[in-house]
Amino acid sequence: MIMRFCYRCGISEEDGGPLIDGLCQVCFVRENPVLKMPDVVETAICGNCGSYVRAGRWVDPQSYDVEDIVREAGEVALSESVRLDERVRKFRIVAPEEIEAADEVPVGEALVSFEFLSRHTDSFPFILSYRVRVKARIHPDQRILHDESRVVEVRVTQTVCPRCQKFLGGYFEAILQVRAEGRKLADDERKRVSRIVERAVDRVMKRDRMGFIQDTIEKEEGLDFYMGSKKAARKVAQSIVNEMGGRISESYELVGMDRQTSREVYRTSVTVRIPEFREGDVISDTGGRVFEVEKVDGSGMQLKSLRDGSSVHMDWKTVRSRELKNVEFEEREAMVTSVQRDEIQLMDMESYETFEMERPPFDVREGEVYRVVKVDGRRYIRSR
Ligand SMILES: [Zn+2]
Ligand SMILES: [Zn+2]
Known part of the structure; x- marks a missing residue:
């Protein structure tokens, strides 16, 4: 048998092997580092909405707290800038405790952890230090895992995301108009519409960051919501119709020309007309x-x-x-004073006048007060 030795440190294969590419286990790991990432990583968060870039897109943060957002954005930037030796085909980000405990990693794979060390500033740019640790195996004969760590600094600067630039610049794409058919929108309906819109926008904004409301205008006939996205305006309109009924229509108005694409720019109005009829109407x-x-x-x-x-x-x-239509009616309260076979007698609670009317096919009781409406000279018992 031929004795082989590590060409770098001279240890025998028997003591330090098996040799890989002529190197003992320790020297192989030392000569083939896997962690190749920059010492400083940069990211930015929007000072207006807290969003940051993840996988090339602006996303909303999980938290509303600035310090949490900074950590969140920092860790995303860190994970996106992990660079490992090409022989590592797959890696998983784990907690520092998990990487500490790991003593087995499949060939071609790695575990990476970020341990937060400190924050050096209290305002933008925030500078965070992390210990990045990696355990990996890149060769089938490898007995000793790679176990490298490095301190990486994350700089988090403040910016304004493209969405907020548009929002702060007064941009809107569509006007959502809420009206009532044949009448003005009532005060309680305005409140209800505003609540529905608020809820719907919260929902829409989770998917469409342009779904913001730029401005709300109270008009005599109804409400106008200036919205950042046409699609969002349509969705919000649908939510109103689902709850309150009504119809949606769209119109377009030419507002100018896009200088870059030389295409005409239209502004969309999405109009909801809620029904003329309301609960309590007599029709x-x-x-x-x-x-x-x-x-x-x-x-x-x-x-x-x-x-x-x-x-x-x-x-x-x-x-x-x-062709249902609202009718004029008089309404008053009256007490049933007697119930006959075909007729009932009532007494007006205000004037104490008595009158008769046809006995309705439902139960009416003597001594009870009912609301009585008069439509076209005919009386009806409305309810108790
Ligand atoms: Zn060696
Ligand atoms: Zn923003």
Whole structure:
């Protein structure tokens, strides 16, 4: 048998082997370092929204706390700047404790950890120090793992992301207009719309960072929301219609020319018209039937017949084809004083006048006070 020795330190293969490329285990690891990353890594976070670049795209941070965001952005930048020897085909970022405990790594793989050491500043640019450690195996004969570590500095500067540049510059792409059919938007509807819009924007912004609201304008007839993205305006419009019913339409207005692409630039208006009818309205159809509106939403209206108290759901198509319309009505409270077979007698609670009306097909009780509406000279019991 031929005795072989490490050409670098002279140890015999028996004591320091097996030899790899003529080197003992210790010298092989020392001569083939795997961690090849810069000593200083740079990143930036948006001073307005806290976003930072991850895999080439601006993303929102997980936290709202500046110190947390700085750490988050710093660690993302660190993980994206890890460079390892080409013989490492795969690596996994693990906690410092996990890498400490690891004593087996498959050939061609590595574990990397970042141990936060210190933060050198209290304001931008933040400078963070990390100990980057790697354990790797790059050769099948390797018995001793690579175990290298290095202190890397992360500089986090402040910037304004492209989205916020647009936002701060007053940019908007679409106007979401909220109106009511045939009337002004009521105060309580304005509040409800604002709540729906707020919730919908929160949801949309998770996917579409341009979905911001630049400005909200209260108009006599309704509300205008100036939005950063057309797609977001459409989604928010749909949320309003889902809850309140109504129709969405779009219009485009030529606002100028894009100098770079020499294409015409249009501004989109997305208009939601919520239904004319509201809960509590009294309406009639072409056949003269009178209903109370019990519920209005995206699917249609729940109507209660004032004649017999039965409830019916009508989708919006049916509502339109029936030509339903609001009717004028008088309403007062009256107490039932007697119930006969075909007739009931009531007393107006304000004037104490008594009157009779046809007995409705639902239960009415003597001594109870009801709201009575009068439509086209005919009286109906609305409810208790
Ligand atoms: Zn050696
Ligand atoms: Zn931003």
